[in-house]
Amino acid sequence: MDIEKKSDLIHEHQIAALALVEHWFATKGWEPKPFQREAWVSYLAGRNGLVHVATGFGKTYAGVLAALAELAVEEASPDGIHVLYISPLRALSADIIRSISAPLLELGLPYTVEGRTGDTGSTQRGRQKKHPPSVLVTTPESFNLLLATEEYRRALVKCRLVVVDEWHELLGNKRGVQVQLCLEHLKTLAPELRIWGLSATIGNPDLAGAALVGSLGEFDLITEPVGKEIEIQCLLPDAVDSFPWSGHLGLSMIDKVIAHVDLQHSCLLFTNVRSQCERWYNEILLRRPEWAPLLAIHHSSIDRDRRETVEAGIKAGDLKLVFCTSSLDLGVDFPMVERVYQVGSPKSISRFVQRAGRSGHTPTGVPRIFFVPTHALELFEYLATELAIDRGLKEEIVPPELSLDVLTQHLMTLAAGGGFVPEEAFSEVRRTFAFRHLPREKFDEILLFLTHGGQSLAAYPAYHRLKEYAGRYLVHDKKMIHQHLMNVGTITSDPSMRIRYLRGGSLGTVEESFVSKLKKGDVFVFGGKVLEYVMVKDLTLLVRSAPLGAAPVPIWWGSRLPLSSLLSSHLKEVFELIATSDLKHPLIEFLAPIIEVQRSISCLPGRDFLLIEETLTREGRHLFIFPFEGRLVHEALAALLAVRMSLRSPVTFSFSVSEYGLEILAPKDYEFAAADLKSFLSVENLTDDIQRSLNLTQLAKKQFRDIAQVAGLIHQRRPGERRTMKNLQMSASLLFDVFRTHEPGQPLYNQSFDEVRFFQFQETRLLAVLRKLSEIPFVHGQTPRPSPLAFPLIVERIGSLVSSETLQERLRRMKDAWIKV
């Protein structure tokens, strides 16, 4: 909407508020950016909004400044919480508080700003409860807790603005669902509420905005015409012939990176997983020990204190090369960072751009990112990335829906904060985007679960987390409230052990499964340090320092992001453009040898056909299928094929998947008929066949762990718990089996299957892929040896699956395998 016209609509004191904001900007010598001014005007006109601009400065002020000025002009009483600022990272709250308090102080306004996060001490929490600040900076989890506290509920009645920062980071996961539920509840407390989201640019801002404002309905989308330019380059190996065709560590590029970094400036080196980050740090330190004071490592398993020290070091410019993972994708501003390296495929355009945006934060600086390939095929991904960035495209974010575990947690919060009436709670929940399709039966099932444990009352004597008093549902038991408040949150972690020096000092966490493989005296690398296993005590691994050297690195089973569909469609396009010689790029010549091999024994893939290669080796008959749809869709396809092929004939197949395709390994005499393949990959009976997959149950069991934690079905283990608490320990997998045997209709149990189908198997994307495959021809050729595309599938053999067998058959097969070992 035209700014001038909108300005006409707003009242005089709103014009005064705008003038106050502009005045303060002028005293700082700043010129408001168009998007900032647009956001202020829109807010003052009483609108909700979503500001989505490329990562850079000024979003915080675009979000809150108009509201502060509005308070000042109205001479509103400072009592009560007028503005709630929600940030996904508690580490950011100090910076945000500083930004917000500057105008308050300098304009002499009577309003206060404070933080309330998991770090806030109990004295401050107590004081804050009695005298809440006018602006409260908090996290989604703490926001939820506020709603369980009577004093805050009263203070929030005056809330006129909620700002949700980095909404793109929350929207795609359950934290976003939690925020939606809490916002909808806040609307019932605060009638004057306006909601504003701040986000990086994304592919579907309309949906992001709709999910944010929920029942408030209308909102303004505010963006910048062009994002900040970024500079992209690729580090090349000496020759593509000697460069590996597969692998993900990329250590062969270490010397290139060492020669390339410029330690006059600071830089960040991003890897995709934590173990890779540890390896790179360790290897560079072995080669350049004199660099030690300038290097550091940062990832989510390292203790927060240590991470904060590293962040301060980057900010001050003392650290010159910091190895990190997604833990630094967002966070405090680093003006000293001049460039970023990305090792391996970033898997998505948005992530690549976001990481680039961590550099060049000086007035004249430009974000600069260097791509470091880990194998030859990633150079094609790089070409695809460049193409998509040139076109200004970003991925769409798919928000989760109907997350019953988050709903369970939310209802407990409402019950603890004064109770709820089912009728009202249901319609409130239904007003959120995430639960707009929630059937009343599901809601009632969850309510029944919370009050009686399950559908069959007889099976759960004396169970009650919630109790009903005259139509209102409450938690009365203090213990139960405490237990709930301790567990609020939707970020779950794998069973992990704390690592601590024998002489004191905590380092971080590793997964139990890694520790279980270690013996006393074993040496490993963690947090860039070489450590020796001394003993395990109270869920803590005690270690001492060991001399620098090469040593194993823990593996964390974090979720691996698949190649985004945006990137994969561009990748296929890149191959097409190469095939028709329509892509002019210096890299093409470099890649010529590999393109030549692929062309000579098979052909280059494209968007209009499905490439299938068949190769006979000593191992058996391999069928390589290349849909280029990312690891997860290929895993789902493999599971689907396993079911369908096992129905056809009793052969045992093995499967492996990569980002580009999947491999079926069959006995040598097996014949892959073209007609069969078409039917194996058809859309018909998709849901039923996936349900039948053995793999689904195993994956659902894994997924259930997170759900059980969020819904409060199990207790998270904490070191040093009392005996009673220890006796409450029950693994989620055990609970999963219990539901499976005794209550297969349990809604949270069923949710684990739904989540696997929709998030792991990406059923929606899978369906689209199968539809597409039914329309395009299959180009099925024999290759004398595995092609460059097929090679990584043979080498990596990750996540191979088996055909559907009974437990007895599986046990027999395991016994056979056992004897051979």
Added chain:
Amino acid sequence: MDKSLSIGLNGEAFIFDSRRAVYWPRRKILLTADLHWGKTQFLRNHGIAVSDNIFAADLRRMGELLTDYEVQTLLVLGDLVHHETALSRGVVERVAAFRDALPCELLLVTGNHDRYTRFPPSWGVVEEPEFTLDGFYFTHDPLDGQHAFTFAGHLHPMLRLKSGFDTLRLPAFIIGNSFCHLPAFSALTGGQDVKLEKEQRALVLSDEGLMEFQQN
């Protein structure tokens, strides 16, 4: 797959049953460990919803065993109950009725979970810190015993099996030269992975029966 296997230990015949128990025919003793009675109730008291059907199924399985074998003594190698606060009236009455219906002697070697429990008289529990018979030593925690052939519970042993990328983790009897570790009887228990040493064997349990794995 077999539902039970007869195995000789120290010159005595024992029948290993896939329902997580060992029968000693000559002495008419049924051996079990880690029953954790009342665990479902205990978890519910603390806000964790687990169905009572699990407890009912455990009792039913025990009932089948007592009917299928001629049992004079039910010997429990510790952790008969989960926690002293778990013995609600419902639990006490249910077990009492069960004991009435299928009477036999119930001898308990005290486990760590039993320490603070005073057993209801209606259950007729005879408690011993440890127990020896015919040169066999019966204990809860295997670390306690350096004796002759030892039967023990406490560990809830599980065996992790692998073939290719497929893995299974199942409860098992672990038998060595001088010991036998029993799987937990209760279905509502986790367990710890056991690595088979040389000359040890595991009887892995599933609903379909037992299967033996050996390390030579």
